[in-house]
Amino acid sequence: MGLLLRGGRVLNLENGELESRDVLVEGKKVARIASSIEADAHEVVDLGGHVVLPGFIDMHVHLRQPGFEGKETIETGSKAAARGGYTKVACMPNTRPVLDTPELMKYVYDVAQREGSCSVLPYGSISKGELGEELTDIAALRAAGAVGITDDGVGVQSSSLMREAMRIAASLDVPVVIHSEDEDLAKDGCMNEGVVSKRLGLPGIPGLAESAMIARDILLAQETGAHLHVCHISDAWSVELVRWAKSMGLRVTTEVTPHHLLLTESIIDETDGADANMKVNPPLRTELDRQACLKGLLDGTIDMIATDHAPHMEEEKKRPFRTAPFGFVGLEFAFPVLYTELVEKSSALSLHELVKKFATNPADVFKLSGGRIVEGEVADITVVDLESERAINPDEFFSKGRNTPFAGQKAKGWTVLTVNEGRITYKA
């Protein structure tokens, strides 16, 4: 019985070494890891020296179900996740209806159980309908399996509402996950506010719209003792604030997207704002901001990578820059693009440091299973090919979304096999 992964090189997360090991999976767990395993497993996969990693965990994806199934479903989004090497994703509640009740938590778990290709952990919203007016029943959402609470897609404008949410969340040990955006400062903006927005005559969103809200919420986390997790950090001052909060011993964590680590508003400049596939929230910012995010990732200020996979329909993204929806897909190439740019090309960080940002840290921060490959623990495993180079090709996506500015970019590090709770969920 079991699944035997033979002839792979398992990444040692402590020292970064690749160790030739066989891995035997029985049921949902890793049964054995050894140099050579002889077992009559019912399935043997020869890994041919490819690299064996803990399954990736993405704490920020939009699966669009219920309500926006034209953009994505739990089935297609989780398939895309498995193809990208993810074994767990946390999905955002900005669906229709908004995921604001225990019944809707159950709905996501049920659909994922039936149709999903990875573990799907729903967030419950902070406010009913994400309207920012009335709190949800946070205790009931937690009891129904909410991985955290968030109004992602919009910022919580009311400071008193956020304060009350954090008080309750702190008492229940529920992470408060924030889309930091001061709507008054960000009003009608469609790209980063600065020289490029001025040149193109497009309304801007200042970095301050993000950092000012992060400052407020850090202070509220300090007062209430809540665990604050900052979504998709993108601005240099924001990174500085989180660094400060950590140095004060506060429970503040954060994530960054591949696009904020690798791209800037210059791509919008070069194309004269003609392509809404470059429109995302928070917006692509300046080189200074990008460098600050990179530095934050390296020094531990930024705990993890999250894709903020946000699929939209092609027609929607064909609209003018000003009116098209914000968002990029990311699940199917996040690891390859970051491995290639940050590990292989620039040696900004090493493979095992990157893998911690993709798997170990999200597991630890959100107290989830997985994040490492250990005998007796859950068999969430991703095998990647670090040699073959291929271009990112939206036509191959399992996701319904094609909206990415990374289309055509060449990368290495593609997933060849994904195992979620002992079950093969993707095989190249």
Ligand SMILES: NC(=O)N[C@@H](CC(=O)O)C(=O)O
């Ligand atoms: N990131 C985006 O640009 N868009 C997200 C919302 C969000 O994550 O804020 C979406 O739901 O489309």
Ligand SMILES: [Zn+2]
């Ligand atoms: Zn958001």
